[in-house]
Amino acid sequence: MIIDYWRLMKTALDILDERICAAMASATGQDDCSAIVRPTADPKFGDYQANGIMGLAKQFKTNPRQLAEQVVAQLDVGDLCEAPEIAGPGFINLRLKPDYVASQLLGINADETERLGIAQESEPQTVVVDFSSPNVAKQMHVGHLRSTIIGDAICRIEEFLGHQVIRQNHIGDWGTQFGMLINYMFHVHTASRMEEVFEAKPQDAFVLEDMEHLYRRAKQEFDSDPEFAERSRRYVVDLQKGVQNVVRQWREIVDLSMDECQEVYNRLGVTLKKEHVCGESFYNNKLPAVVSDLEALALAEESDGAMCVFPEGFKNKEGQPLPFIIRKSDGAYLYATTDLAAVRYRVNELKVDRIVYVTDARQALHFQMLFKVGDMAGWNRRDGRTVELAHVTFGSVLGENGKPLKTRSGENVKLKELLDEAVERAKSVVEEKNPDLPAERKAEIARAVGIGAVKYADYSNNRESDYVFSFNKMLAMDGNTAPYMQYAYARIRSIERKAESKGVNIAQELHGIDSLDLSEPSELELGKHLARYGEAIESAATDYRPNYLTSYLFELAQKFSAFYTNCPVLDAPPEKRPTRLLLCDLTARTIRHGLSELLGIAVVEQM
RNA sequence: GCGCCUGUAGCUCAAUUGGAUAGAGCGUCGGUCUACGGAACCGAAGGUUAGGGGUUCGAAUCCUCUCAGGCGUACCA
Numbered sequence: 001m002i003i004d005y006w007r008l009m010k011t012a013l014d015i016l017d018e019r020i021c022a023a024m025a026s027a028t029g030q031d032d033c034s035a036i037v038r039p040t041a042d043p044k045f046g047d048y049q050a051n052g053i054m055g056l057a058k059q060f061k062t063n064p065r066q067l068a069e070q071v072v073a074q075l076d077v078g079d080l081c082e083a084p085e086i087a088g089p090g091f092i093n094l095r096l097k098p099d100y101v102a103s104q105l106l107g108i109n110a111d112e113t114e115r116l117g118i119a120q121e122s123e124p125q126t127v128v129v130d131f132s133s134p135n136v137a138k139q140m141h142v143g144h145l146r147s148t149i150i151g152d153a154i155c156r157i158e159e160f161l162g163h164q165v166i167r168q169n170h171i172g173d174w175g176t177q178f179g180m181l182i183n184y185m186f187h188v189h190t191a192s193r194m195e196e197v198f199e200a201k202p203q204d205a206f207v208l209e210d211m212e213h214l215y216r217r218a219k220q221e222f223d224s225d226p227e228f229a230e231r232s233r234r235y236v237v238d239l240q241k242g243v244q245n246v247v248r249q250w251r252e253i254v255d256l257s258m259d260e261c262q263e264v265y266n267r268l269g270v271t272l273k274k275e276h277v278c279g280e281s282f283y284n285n286k287l288p289a290v291v292s293d294l295e296a297l298a299l300a301e302e303s304d305g306a307m308c309v310f311p312e313g314f315k316n317k318e319g320q321p322l323p324f325i326i327r328k329s330d331g332a333y334l335y336a337t338t339d340l341a342a343v344r345y346r347v348n349e350l351k352v353d354r355i356v357y358v359t360d361a362r363q364a365l366h367f368q369m370l371f372k373v374g375d376m377a378g379w380n381r382r383d384g385r386t387v388e389l390a391h392v393t394f395g396s397v398l399g400e401n402g403k404p405l406k407t408r409s410g411e412n413v414k415l416k417e418l419l420d421e422a423v424e425r426a427k428s429v430v431e432e433k434n435p436d437l438p439a440e441r442k443a444e445i446a447r448a449v450g451i452g453a454v455k456y457a458d459y460s461n462n463r464e465s466d467y468v469f470s471f472n473k474m475l476a477m478d479g480n481t482a483p484y485m486q487y488a489y490a491r492i493r494s495i496e497r498k499a500e501s502k503g504v505n506i507a508q509e510l511h512g513i514d515s516l517d518l519s520e521p522s523e524l525e526l527g528k529h530l531a532r533y534g535e536a537i538e539s540a541a542t543d544y545r546p547n548y549l550t551s552y553l554f555e556l557a558q559k560f561s562a563f564y565t566n567c568p569v570l571d572a573p574p575e576k577r578p579t580r581l582l583l584c585d586l587t588a589r590t591i592r593h594g595l596s597e598l599l600g601i602a603v604v605e606q607m
Numbered sequence: 608g609c610g611c612c613u614g615u616a617g618c619u620c621a622a623u624u625g626g627a628u629a630g631a632g633c634g635u636c637g638g639u640c641u642a643c644g645g646a647a648c649c650g651a652a653g654g655u656u657a658g659g660g661g662u663u664c665g666a667a668u669c670c671u672c673u674c675a676g677g678c679g680u681a682c683c684a
Contacts, residue, residue, distance in 0.1 A: 328682045479632040
């Protein structure tokens with residue numbers, strides 16, 4: 001019986017919500033009631049509170065407390081909760097029964113799928129997540145960090161919930177800058193001039209950093225030499241026409257760039273791979289149709305020589321309709337055009353149900369207009385169903401001075417260098433705390449802690465606000481940081497190792513366990529929190545907010561610490577030991593799952 | 608000018624979108640304990656949620672007006 005129970009496991013919150021909705025409906029005769037069940041604001045109110053009664057009472061112009069009485073009379077939650085209590089203006093407070101919590105934990109323990117008892121989505125969707133999107137021919141910098149890792153967490157969470165995720169790395173691999181760069185590489189950056197450009201660096205050491213160097217030089221010539229500029233434009237045309245040697249050179253530039261991006265992705269533990277690259281160039285041949293189709297729909301018109309759509313509700317400085325420009329007066333296309341082409345491709349070819357764009361908040365207007373124009377053209381619909389388009393925004397990474405993070409010389413901070421420093425700093429901490437570990441182990445821990453710290457600090461902030469980047473804070477051992485979480489995990493693993501060395505067979509002790517004793521308050525507290533992991537994931541998913549997950553994990557670690565201080569595990573009385581071992585084991589598994597599976601942050605067995 | 612966003616404890620941030628007495632972590636102060644990893648636990652102080660007005664059973668959250676900052680606002684992405 002208990003073995004299969006996890007398959008049916010819904011979160012307690014969902015069950016209570018459903019049942020209270022039903023009770024509200026039968027008390028009032030109205031179908032679509034919302035119970036609005038939330039975790040309580042204060043533990044003294046129990047575990048969950050239903051907030052929906054007050055609104056419903058207003059609608060029926062009745063006394064909310066009386067209505068609450070009627071609803072509670074219709075409500076049967078005895079299998080989960082103690083008797084519901086009505087409080088304040090009409091809240092229904094619910095407190096989980098220890099027996100129910102125990103059955104949940106046993107269900108999780110019996111789940112052999114590594115899903116920790118969490119059910120999959122019953123109606124899975126196909127979802128495009130568009131994220132990272134670095135520019136080709138430049139190194140990734142701190143400006144790419146948030147899209148890359150927030151997007152990755154979204155992918156991991158959606159996938160875990162059972163959706164089919166299509167990652168799309170919409171890289172900037174097309175545009176006039178490539179004509180410039182190719183021109184420079186063909187005619188100026190010849191072997192004979194290597195020495196001058198690179199101070200004697202041999203050609204086989206050519207890396208992305210060198211390309212940036214070339215890029216800057218090319219830009220200088222482009223701006224100062226009209227002949228160079230003209231020839232560059234011709235190369236853009238050649239590239240568009242598919243002239244072979246030009247395309248080959250372009251491809252080399254793209255490959256070199258993406259190889260280095262891949263290194264950064266790998267270090268970051270980001271799941272992006274080469275096959276997810278679908279950059280601007282991919283849509284190149286689909287752009288004319290975007291414009292002509294919009295013209296045919298009578299949505300696009302010429303204005304000052306440019307082809308524009310004027311979506312309703314957008315104004316420019318003069319209060320005139322604001323254009324969504326899809327073709328410039330010189331005939332070139334813009335990212336508006338590319339993004340529209342991408343919408344069509346994703347809706348019609350990839351057949352998605354939802355597209356999630358993870359880009360910074362400054363592009364909010366662009367996406368509002370894109371979504372509006374897509375809707376006007378009907379390009380967000382397929383088979384009569386509307387594809388959901390969502391823009392997940394985020395704020396900037398700031399330096400200690402409160403301004404966008406830059407190097408002293410005002411350059412963008414390279415992601416590679418940022419990660420190097422994080423690992424370096426983590427290494428010296430490990431060195432200090434645990435000098436006797438083998439060097440290789442220390443290096444592994446430093447990587448996990450350093451990279452983890454950077455990622456966790458980002459995830460734990462509300463994505464919409466800016467945050468101040470501080471190595472000291474993110475690498476602190478106390479507080480809501482990666483090292484604290486990793487430490488909590490390592491400490492549990494240490495107990496488990498110790499248990500094994502004392503001859504305790506944990507797997508055996510936990511296998512087939514069929515009852516728990518959660519009589520200590522800190523045991524029950526921890527147990528309840530463990531059983532709510534699914535709720536944390538769900539809330540993080542629906543709002544695309546990784547910080548809901550990090551706060552859950554942090555609270556878990558705190559509750560574990562309280563339990564650990566109050567309750568001996570290995571020296572527990574024999575009848576209590578299985579319960580406590582189970583609490584340890586589930587805590588470790590939950591932390592590991594949250595950090596490593598959903599956030600891509602490595603855990604370590606020792607630190 | 609217009610639009611969007613932000614303003615919460617000394618500092619860094621939460622607050623699941625209208626719920627109860629606004630929560631954490633650092634830092635500060637005080638306590639516990641010869642420790643299954645003390646990188647711990649328990650507690651205290653600290654708030655007119657930038658400010659005024661409004662909406663209602665109820666507001667950090669919605670509306671309105673000020674103030675301060677950020678971003679965007681026709682051919683970059």
